[in-house]
Amino acid sequence: MKSGTKKLLITLGIVFVVLFGAYSCYKNAYNGMISRDEAVQSSWAQVQNQYQRRMDLIPNLVSTVKGYASHEEGLLTEIAEARAKAGGVVKVDSEMLDNPDQFKKYQQAQDALGASLQRLLVVSENYPELKANQNFLAMQDELAGTENRISTERKRYNEAVKDYNQFIREFPRSIIANMNGFRVKAYFEAAEAAQSAPVVQF
Numbered sequence: 001m002k003s004g005t006k007k008l009l010i011t012l013g014i015v016f017v018v019l020f021g022a023y024s025c026y027k028n029a030y031n032g033m034i035s036r037d038e039a040v041q042s043s044w045a046q047v048q049n050q051y052q053r054r055m056d057l058i059p060n061l062v063s064t065v066k067g068y069a070s071h072e073e074g075l076l077t078e079i080a081e082a083r084a085k086a087g088g089v090v091k092v093d094s095e096m097l098d099n100p101d102q103f104k105k106y107q108q109a110q111d112a113l114g115a116s117l118q119r120l121l122v123v124s125e126n127y128p129e130l131k132a133n134q135n136f137l138a139m140q141d142e143l144a145g146t147e148n149r150i151s152t153e154r155k156r157y158n159e160a161v162k163d164y165n166q167f168i169r170e171f172p173r174s175i176i177a178n179m180n181g182f183r184v185k186a187y188f189e190a191a192e193a194a195q196s197a198p199v200v201q202f
């Protein structure tokens with residue numbers, strides 16, 4: 001075999017190995033991003049399911065409270081308004097996960113609704129008949145369970161987002177992510193009210 005032909009074959013072999021290596025690296029990185037993006041979407045769907053569960057519970061809870069505490073009209077109106085505002089963003093497009101401002105508005109609407117419900121439960125302490133109502137007690141338990149599920153699903157979502165964000169920001173995957181439109185996702189954060197210690201009165 002001529003030395004020129006041998007050099008050409010070696011060069012072609014090296015080029016093939018380099019191209020195959022680059023292709024494998026690109027494919028693995030891209031598929032990893034897709035897999036992690038799907039994990040974020042799945043976690044997001046579970047958060048949405050729990051928010052929807054809370055939304056569905058509110059009308060029955062408010063109706064029961066209204067029967068015993070009709071003069072708490074201001075609070076009941078506040079809950080209805082918070083529910084309507086949150087309802088406007090409960091079924092949100094997953095593209096919102098790539099928009100930090102929109103995601104923050106969504107979180108604020110949900111936090112406002114949660115705070116209103118907490119005030120309702122505090123007010124209910126003033127009505128012994130309401131506290132003894134079996135329907136109210138059952139809904140109160142269901143609401144507490146739903147809030148726990150929301151907290152759990154938000155934690156799982158944040159874990160999936162952390163894994164995804166870290167994966168797409170590491171070099172050289174960050175280049176592939178930018179080329180293919182993979183963007184950093186937003187985290188759920190604690191509400192501002194949770195940043196300060198509660199006031200305890202005896």
